[in-house]
Amino acid sequence: MNCRHCGRSVSLPLVDLGTAPPSNAYLSAERLQGPEAWFPLKVLVCEGCWLAQTEDVADASLYFDAEYAYFSGYSRTWLDHSRRYVEAMVDRFGLSRRSHVVEVAANDGALLQFVHERGISCLGIEPTASTAAAARARGLQVVEEFFGVGLADRLVAAGRAADLTAANNVLAHVPNINDFTAGFATLLAPDGVATFEFPHLLRLLEETQFDTIYHEHFSYLSLTSVSRIFTTNGLAVFDVEELPTHGGSLRVFAQRADTGVRPVHVSVPRMLAREKAVGLTSRAAYEGFQRRAERIKHEFLEFLLAARRDGKTVVAYGAAAKGNTLLNFAGVRPELIACVADRNPAKQGKRLPGSRIPIVDERELESLRPDYVVILPWNIRAEVEAQLADLRRQGTRFVTAIPRLKVA
Ligand SMILES: [Zn+2]
Known part of the structure; x- marks a missing residue:
């Protein structure tokens, strides 16, 4: 390819x-x-x-339009993250009631609500009908389309050029990353700022986070690759921050290459040098990943088989994409993990793709009194453990498989 x-x-x-x-x-x-x-x-x-x-993959579009069930507003950690993001951007870039903010992949408006409540004009772009409807229910204005140069041109023509754009956890999900990126160079006001958050490839490699790989996730990004993509498409990176979200993310700040005047922060050359030092610009960093992923799979299966042999009840928490990659790579079926609990009512009563493990309401876990809960979104382990503290008091132990099997 x-x-x-x-x-x-x-x-x-x-x-x-x-x-x-x-x-x-x-x-x-x-x-x-x-x-x-x-x-x-x-x-x-x-x-x-x-x-x-x-x-x-062949004929992907025939199958990848599955009803979209991810609502960012269900995660407390993500809500807190979004509120802090808005506070930080308003302070740093002096956003006021005269500013205009656009969020691409606005989902259910979990982030934009914090812009809206400050009285700052804002617009969400969200092609998925169910989440766009949820954002409108919060009083937000939403354009239900895919983002790219075409849409950006129309927004600018309508006087909606952006002082700030937010694009969190979407850059890795777009098939045409060039047109998508060029859209921001078009949409930004001359001194506007575009921010992007995405899981950092460096962390994926270091922690063998192979479960963040799935078909809808087209790219695995580093500052090295993103800087090149941006430069080609009219954007210039001027700052980068590391975030703890999604197992380790980058927040990249960019401006228009033609009109932006902000100086490049030392964090940018520093991160590029670090990525080079660990081998991201040679074959070195990529070798051995397959073997490490297989070792995690084998450890996880050994744990599940031992638990079954000992007559223990094992359930899982979090019916999200991450979990599906792990469960299907390991070939886990309901005889090893009885069910998976999830807060999203749209998923409850259905089954996970591939493994066909039933999805239940979180409250059902109380009556099951499981010996083990496998927390599939290991990146929010602390949040889930706090949520399920009653189970812990009854003797339940919590399990994560990545980066290494942890039972505690
Ligand atoms: Zn290339």
Whole structure:
């Protein structure tokens, strides 16, 4: 396949996770009677621009429009993160009631609500109908479309150029990363700022976070690859911060390459140098990942098999994409993990794609009195443990598989 950014032929393998169904294709009762489509799940690295990318799969568009069930507003950690982001941006860039803020992939408006409540004009862009409706219910204005140069042109023509754009956890999910990025260069006011948050490839590699790989996640990004993509598409990076979200993310600040005047912060060359030092711009950093992912899978399976042999009850928490990658890579089925609890009512009563583990309301865990709860979104382990503190008092232990098996 050719690189999604630079077009060069991509062949350096990072990991081959076998095959998996689309990670958001939750199964309703009727769909359990039918077949599921499984696709190869493999990540390759471009040796031209160092963009790590999921290999294209045939006919993906036929299957990847599954009903979207992720609502960011369900996570307390994410809400707090969003509120702090808005506070920090308002302070740093002096946003006022005369400013205009646009969020791309606004989801249910969990972040934009904090802009709106300050009386700052804002607009959400969100192509998914169910989440866009939830954002409108908060009183937010939403354009229900995919973002790119075309939409940015129309917004600017309508006088909606942005002083600040936010794009959190979306850059890695867009198939056409060039058009998407160029859209921000178009949409920004001359001295506007675009911020992007995405999981950091460096952390994925260091902590063997292979479960963050799924088909809807097209790119695995570093500052090295993002800087190149931005430069090609009219944006210039001027600052970068490390965040604890999603197992370790970067927040990148960019301005228009043609009109931006902010000086480049020392954090930018520093992070580029660090990425180079760990081998991100050579083959070194990518070798050995497959073997480490397999070791995690084997440890996890050994734990589940031992628990079953000892007659223990094992359930899971968090019916999200991450969990599906791990469960399907490991071949786990309901005889090893009886059910998975999730707060999102849209998922309850359905089954996970592939593993077909039933999704239940969190309250059902109390009556099950499980010996172990496997926390699939390991990045919010502390939050989930606090939420399930009653179970801990009854003797339940909590398990995460990544970066190494932890039972506590
Ligand atoms: Zn490339």
